[in-house]
Amino acid sequence: MQVIRASAMGMCFGVRDALAAARAVDAPTDTTIWGELVHNDGVRAELAARGFEQRAESDRGSLPATTQVLITAHGIAERERERLRGAGHRLVDTTCPLVARAHAAALQLAAEGRHVVVLGKRDHVEVAGLTGDLASWSVVGHLSEVERWPHSRLGVLCQTTFQEIEARRLLDAIVAANPHADVVFRDTICEPTRQRVRALRELIDAVDLVVVVGGRHSNNTRQLVASVVKGGRRAIHVERAEQLDPRDFAACATVGLTAGTSTQDEVIDAVEAALRAMPATARPRPDADAVSRAPGAEDTARSAASRT
């Protein structure tokens, strides 16, 4: 069976760097990871085996017992950073630079006297960090959450992994619902997210179905699955190669492969190998070759990030 990999997929540089920083910690038994470093059971087990304490995002009210605290790529509010430092904890901060850029944008909008509106998922850990230092803010994830706010100045920005099309739709709705307000928009969607969306769009047109590899609890993996379905193709979501069922690929010649940002390379490679080992039962789509030759995009993402 022909398998086409999305030209951008899997772990972004922000998650890779955070994981590398965690692996480099030399006192794991005296370190608490402040939230989920990666939504990936294999990585969580590896970190647990080294002795890290891993604090659930929903359980960060009380202070950790360890001396050291590792902040994940999702970032936290400055107020929370100060609380941890004030209690004597040493911080290993792996906040992604593109999340830090979104924090700076939120603070700048607030400094301009604007009510800050974050386009994102209300209960997402990154959004909690983005809003944690603000006095006046709202979170909008759906059209139903758009309001007519009483403020005369609004500042809109995005969770870094928000979908661009959805952001534009919500921004238009906010402007329409607040004709009295001066609305400023800061597009803080990160480049790796844009590249993954673009790559998936190209892939969908060239394949019979798309296999999405990633954790069941990974928000961006679930978004990929939804995008495939929205694009008119069947999506098969697996966490590892053993979950593939050959019956799903009957009458299928060309399969697309993509993965969430918490998926390790070796897991993606194993899924690809298992797919290639399945016999083809139909002819490949005529447009498959063009996409399979498309260049990778992660290097572009890295250089864009390093400019921030």
Ligand code: SF4
């Ligand atoms: S902001 Fe983008 S690059 Fe950074 S960790 Fe999040 S998804 Fe990855």
